Amino acid sequence: MxxxxxxxxxxxxxxxxxxxxxxxxxxxxxxxxxxxxxxxxxxxxxxxxxxxxxxxxxxxxxxxxxxxxxxxxxxxxxxxxxxMAFLGHHAGHKADLTALENLAFATGINGQRSGTDAETALARVGLAGYEDTPAGKMSAGQRKRLGLARLLLLPAxxxxxxxxxxxxxxxxxxxxxxxxxxxxxxxxxxxxxxxxxxxxxxxxxxxxxxxxxxxxxxxxxx
Structure with missing residues (x-):
């Protein structure tokens, strides 16, 4: 119950x-x-x-x-x-892709929420200035933030x-x-x-x- x-x-x-x-x-x-x-x-x-x-x-x-x-x-x-959108403990970013490229990959597969854009999503999670940083070069906390940016973009x-x-x-x-x-x-x-x-x-x-x-x-x- x-x-x-x-x-x-x-x-x-x-x-x-x-x-x-x-x-x-x-x-x-x-x-x-x-x-x-x-x-x-x-x-x-x-x-x-x-x-x-x-x-x-x-x-x-x-x-x-x-x-x-x-x-x-x-x-x-x-x-x-x-x-529905799933963010696992391991966010699943592609290490050799930049933050922007990872977000473009995700939205290309799953679609993008109306009125959103990747640069704004990155800024909202504290990753402004990291747009061109490969995910593999980010700290664990930064990769977690990149996962949150992805959630903000997906129509879930x-x-x-x-x-x-x-x-x-x-x-x-x-x-x-x-x-x-x-x-x-x-x-x-x-x-x-x-x-x-x-x-x-x-x-x-x-x-x-x-x-x-x-x-x-x-x-x-x-």
Whole structure:
């Protein structure tokens, strides 16, 4: 059983969702919903399945049991879903491409949000002046910021963010919270995994603790 926000459509729904690897349970079964203007913060001990959960929702892994739907349509492995963007713990930039080239590559495949441009996105995440820097020459924190710039450009309603606070200083953590807050303020949503103490986006946030026997998301109003 989960809590849900009244008078809002549900973007993402999971019912009896479970994943097993080599017949060994990783997580589940769990139920949850995410509606517009919400963040679902997924926490739990190392090995509890936080990253695996995001990969299942993103369609990168096949669920073992249950059902997960985005916009009412079932998520199928390998097909992903339009309107969904995944930022993994390893951002997946091409090391030999510059910041601008990486963003052009991403938008060329996934499309670009109306009214956005790469230079402005880089400036918003603190990478002004790094437009022509190869991703392989950037620090871990700068690569994380480049991943955030990519999110700002993609036409996605639901963000799946795996440990977005990792490798960031306090200014970077504040940046992540601001970017998430602006995203959901427009009626979008995010699933965010974290094991740190700094994950506190200033928006309506619920928590799903993997490995907790209750498995009930707790709501924290903005």
């Amino acid at each position: 989960t809590t849900s926000s009244p008078a809002t459509a549900v973007l993402l729904t999971a019912r009896g969702l479970a994943y097993s690897r080599n017949d060994a349970p990783v997580f589940g079964p769990i139920d949850f919903e995410v509606g517009p203007g919400e963040v679902l913060l997924v926490t739990g001990a190392n090995g509890s399945g936080k990253t695996t959960l995001l990969r299942v929702v993103a369609g990168l892994l096949a669920l073992s049991e249950g059902d997960v739907r985005f916009g009412g349509a079932p998520i199928v492995r390998g097909m992903g879903a339009p309107g 309603t639901l963000w799946l963010l795996d440990e977005p606070y990792a490798n960031l200083d306090l200014d970077g953590i504040d940046l992540v919270n601001r970017v998430i807050g602006e995203h959901v303020a427009g009626g979008a949503a995010a699933l965010v995994t974290t094991h740190g103490a700094y994950a506190a986006p200033p928006v309506r946030t619920r928590m799903l603790v993997l490995g907790d026997p209750s498995r009930v998301p707790v709501e924290h109003p903005a």
